[in-house]
Amino acid sequence: MSEPVHVIRKLEQALVDDDFSWSLLLVGEDQTDKLATLTGDLRGPYSTTGDGKQITSGFSYWGIGPTIAWANATNDPFYLVMKAGAESFQRHWRQVRPHVDHGGFHFVSLGVGTGVKDRTIVADLHRYNPDMFYIPVDMSSEMLRLGTLEPVRGAGFPMAQVLPVQLDFSIADNVEQLGQMLAKLVGDEPLLYGLTGNTLANFESDLELLQTLTKVLRPQDRLLLEVASTNVLNAETAKEAAEEYHQTRAFAEFVTSALRYNTDLRIDLDNLDFRGEVEDDDALLVKIVWQNNTPDQIVMGLPDHTDVALDKGDTILLYTTRKFSTERLKKLTSACELTPVEHARSRFRRTRRPSPFGLDLILLAPGTAPATSSLADDIWR
Structure with missing residues (x-):
């Protein structure tokens, strides 16, 4: 008797040359749990500073509405950061x-x-490793479907070697399970983890997220980290950083989309406030909040059919981002015992005067460099 053919192999064979827009997805979480988390976050205490009710990072992109809003924002020529x-x-x-x-x-x-940056990475890696796997991970299954189109169709990458994973990678247990699954999938072959697009800056604790990801790195693995950076830290540059996000209506539509699609709150963009500040003397922190600027209490309906009262001045934190100084990056990588292998940096050139802002792309290896090595110092310099 012949060995039975695994359902995944049968499915792969069934989809070969099928021109219908199928996409495979490995779901790692119960979506009802995510909805409960979002609802709970919107029940936070009263705060005028954005430290009470909130839309945490992954939920800004969760669902078809926010996914479409994000795609529109990235195509807006006035979204200069993107x-x-x-x-x-x-x-x-x-x-x-x-x-x-x-x-x-x-x-x-x-x-x-x-998926635009993934397309570049996947095309180059695939040239030297035709058997490589491409594993995109995101909390939003809709974002996964959108984001994998570029690398797969744009770069001609074989669908049979793509495994999209729906997972919130800010949760330590999730990342641990992901690491175990990937180790079984690839064995001892190395993994390049990519955290591009200044994603690290969107989390409440950048250190906690980086530590969570570092724990799954094996000696042969690497982490590709892209962050927004600044070489000036003061109130003026903090205000400039906030203004970058204030220049495009499409971005405003994006940051409010999670509220629009998960509550019955009537969205008025005039209620948005873009706040910049210096954080810990080594980064610029930007908070985008919705604030009740009316003299009256507003009642907001939540996904579980309960209501929450928004008193005058109350806020909902919609989005957090940062620009990192070199000192902050050194502290983060040192605390996580990561050694920089390569560091590419450039400044923005879109204004008449020199800009303090830029973008850094850093390739990191797990473990600290030997005490006699000046590799890290040379790169940070």
């Missing part, structure tokens, strides 16, 4: 790529976004 990131990535990646070209890496994309 435009600068897309323009600089190719140049930065060319500097980093020689360190991973011939390593036989598989690629794990954490927060797939639109």
